[in-house]
Amino acid sequence: MSQGETLLVTGGAGYIGSHTLVELLAAGHAVLVLDNFSNSCAAVLDRVAELSGREVPWVEGDVRDTSLLQKVFAEQEQRGTPITAVLHFAALKAVGESVAEPLRYYDNNVAGTLSLLSVMQQFKVLRFVFSSSATVYGEPTALPYVEDHQIAPTNPYGHSKAMVEQLLRDLCQAREQFTAITLRYFNPIGAHPSGLLGEDPHDVPNNLFPFITKVAVGQLPALQIFGNDYETPDGTGVRDYIHVVDLAQGHLAALDYGRKQSGFHAFNLGTGRGTSVLELVAAFERVTGAAVPRQWAARRPGDIAAAWADPSLAREVLSWQARHTIDDMCADGWRWQSQHPDGYRTASPSAPVRGDPAT
Numbered sequence: 001m002s003q004g005e006t007l008l009v010t011g012g013a014g015y016i017g018s019h020t021l022v023e024l025l026a027a028g029h030a031v032l033v034l035d036n037f038s039n040s041c042a043a044v045l046d047r048v049a050e051l052s053g054r055e056v057p058w059v060e061g062d063v064r065d066t067s068l069l070q071k072v073f074a075e076q077e078q079r080g081t082p083i084t085a086v087l088h089f090a091a092l093k094a095v096g097e098s099v100a101e102p103l104r105y106y107d108n109n110v111a112g113t114l115s116l117l118s119v120m121q122q123f124k125v126l127r128f129v130f131s132s133s134a135t136v137y138g139e140p141t142a143l144p145y146v147e148d149h150q151i152a153p154t155n156p157y158g159h160s161k162a163m164v165e166q167l168l169r170d171l172c173q174a175r176e177q178f179t180a181i182t183l184r185y186f187n188p189i190g191a192h193p194s195g196l197l198g199e200d201p202h203d204v205p206n207n208l209f210p211f212i213t214k215v216a217v218g219q220l221p222a223l224q225i226f227g228n229d230y231e232t233p234d235g236t237g238v239r240d241y242i243h244v245v246d247l248a249q250g251h252l253a254a255l256d257y258g259r260k261q262s263g264f265h266a267f268n269l270g271t272g273r274g275t276s277v278l279e280l281v282a283a284f285e286r287v288t289g290a291a292v293p294r295q296w297a298a299r300r301p302g303d304i305a306a307a308w309a310d311p312s313l314a315r316e317v318l319s320w321q322a323r324h325t326i327d328d329m330c331a332d333g334w335r336w337q338s339q340h341p342d343g344y345r346t347a348s349p350s351a352p353v354r355g356d357p358a359t
Contacts, residue, residue: 006084009089011034015198020251069116098160128178136151184266198343222294224294229299240274
């Protein structure tokens with residue numbers, strides 16, 4: 001990165017955003033975090049600063065607040081450290097919740113991204129890395145998923161990501177110099193191997209792995225397994241679980257690729273291997289020695305039986321591939337949860353703030 005450039009990281013205090021910050025800072029990038037802390041807290045940025053040995057400036061605010069975004073971009077220009085690229089993590093992400101509250105998801109995920117892109121265009125910022133999801137594919141016509149699989153999501157969360165991808169395609173067609181790299185995540189789990197960073201949902205977890213760790217640490221009585229009658233080897237859902245550090249490093253590769261290529265580009269970030277719910281629980285118990293009581297529950301609306309990636313395009317084009325195993329994911333995730341049963345709630349933020357917090 002050229003001296004004086006800044007990366008805006010929206011949702012940077014979140015699970016994936018915070019791990020990506022560590023990788024960005026280690027690579028020498030200057031960052032500015034924008035986060036409304038709706039499902040995170042500012043204290044996580046202290047941990048990022050501790051791991052990186054560098055300042056992590058942040059602004060509290062929402063991507064739907066266009067006037068705040070304009071102020072942030074303008075102030076960075078005035079400082080001589082303009083924003084030159086955006087990594088966009090800020091989104092609501094629970095499939096079940098999106099079925100119950102679709103308007104909230106479209107407002108936050110789609111309208112928020114539209115606001116962000118509009119301000120980027122105003123300030124002539126031409127590089128965008130988008131936190132997308134494999135849920136854009138919907139029911140598989142074939143597995144593993146490849147990037148040209150049909151886009152046919154089965155829930156509002158997936159639809160919101162697909163809508164943003166379409167926005168990005170259209171923008172890239174209208175602006176030849178604009179670059180949008182969309183990263184279709186599979187199922188990120190685990191934590192930073194230091195034990196300082198991890199997933200910290202504020203409510204009952206919506207994703208499997210933090211539910212497992214919350215049960216193992218004694219904060220929840222039993223793991224609910226949603227559906228045991230899928231057409232899979234053991235009847236439970238099969239997913240492609242990827243270590244969050246591998247995922248974070250994928251953003252670094254995408255950012256570098258976006259410096260050389262314009263246009264819209266989509267990549268799967270996964271391991272290429274499927275693991276069932278019961279297989280993941282068994283691996284977790286074996287690696288950690290912790291017991292995970294479980295109970296069966298009905299299928300959740302919008303869930304599919306199986307999904308895993310063909311990550312070969314990311315390997316060939318981005319020179320990226322996942323390196324951590326399921327055992328690594330379980331060990332690192334448990335290190336975080338067992339050392340921080342209450343997550344970041346007992347920590348206090350000290351990271352420097354830029355701009356006026358949104359109220």
